[in-house]
Amino acid sequence: MSLEAEPSALAAQKDLAADLVWRLLRHRETRRAVALLREDLTEAMIEEIIALGSARSLAANCSVPAEVRARLAEHPEPAVRCAIAASVADDPPGLWVRLADDPDPSVRMFLAMNDHLAPELPAGLAADPDPGVRSSIVDHWRDAPDRVRRALMTDPVPPVRRDSVRNYVPPADLLPALLADPVTRAAAVGHTAPSPELAADPDSAVRVAVADHPDLPAGLRDQLAQDPDMFVRNAIAARPDTPPALRERIVATLQTDNPVAGWFLAYRRDPNVGGTPPPVPPILTREQAEALLARADL
Incomplete structure (x- = not known):
């Protein structure tokens, strides 16, 4: 250390x-x-x-203490109010409402991450005028009611629509439109049967989604194993039902000079590639602590 x-x-x-x-x-x-x-x-x-x-x-x-957190909720720096909004209880009562009305959208985004909110607050944030707040609700309110999910899946802002389809199961009546929308098609693929048309989609993200589909037929699997995009091929290599010999052939084609892309490809196939967590720091005696602080000029 x-x-x-x-x-x-x-x-x-x-x-x-x-x-x-x-x-x-x-x-x-x-x-x-x-x-x-x-x-x-x-x-x-x-x-x-x-x-x-x-x-x-x-x-x-x-x-x-709650009184200190309530005081910090009034801090002039938005970053401080964000940190409070992410986890604060409604103590004193009305604190959540005050944060939900904060003029800085980043504070409302962090409030959407709070797991302790009363049910009416996420519903209000799901209709927030700032798309970042609505996206934050999508990421953190997984049990949103049907009317809220429908509104978010048909949101006028593309990232909100896309994230909504990634996080919620689309209603059957919305699925055709979501598959027709280039923004949401990749996210919607997992909720429909894989098809040759989707496996040949010009968007590589759609083809990756097909490659990840739990009900992928062997014929489409073998087709995508030869896809020109290495991330599509890698998705096939990462499947547990891909034959070992095919996996080895695919991995041999996944050469890149980009270390970040190389790590991502390997992680996709084996999430343990990141290594072991750092060791827990030892508990120091007072004498050891004082010596450490002295060395650090503290």
């Missing part, structure tokens, strides 16, 4: 003496870690964190 990372890891250590926490507040990065992660912040520490400009990190800490 690097010298810079060690003090930030110390910021999350339970039962850390208060005087050591105060020392961590001296540096911006360690102060942010303290503000975000600690559950034992005193009123004086909270005031110091706000005064030193780390209110955004503090706003994302769900252990901060």
Whole structure:
């Protein structure tokens, strides 16, 4: 662990003496870690964190008292209000409504991510004039009622329509129009039977969706295994029902000089390609913690 990372890891250590926490507040990065992660912040520490400009990190800490979070919901910086909106309870009552009326759409977008909202609030956000807010509702309100889903799947803004079809099961009566719409066709493919026409669609995203279809016939699988687009071929290679010999032949064709594309292709076939998570930082004694802070000039 690097010298810079060690003090930030110390910021999350339970039962850390208060005087050591105060020392961590001296540096911006360690102060942010303290503000975000600690559950034992005193009123004086909270005031110091706000005064030193780390209110955004503090706003994302769900252990901060409700009255402090309500106060931060009025902060002049939208980023602070966003952090509050994403997880705050309606305490005091009316806080959600105030955030739903925030003039900055980014705050309303983050409010749409909040898992604790009363049912009437997501419905209002689903009709928000800002398309980013409506898209955020699509991503986070998975049990939206039918009337809301229909409105979002026929939204005038293309990304909202596309994301809606990706996240909701389309009603049967809307499916033909969604398949005819170039914006939503790829997302709608999974809700219809694969066909030779879809497997030959000029949009490679549609062909990838066909390649991912759980009921893909062997004939279309073999056709898409020779697709000119390597991401379509890779989708076939990633299927559990693709014969090993065919998979090997496909993988041999997936050569790219782009390391990001190469990683994505490999990850698609094996999600474990990302490696193991970093080790949990060790718990330090007071003596070790003091030595660490001294080395970091804290």
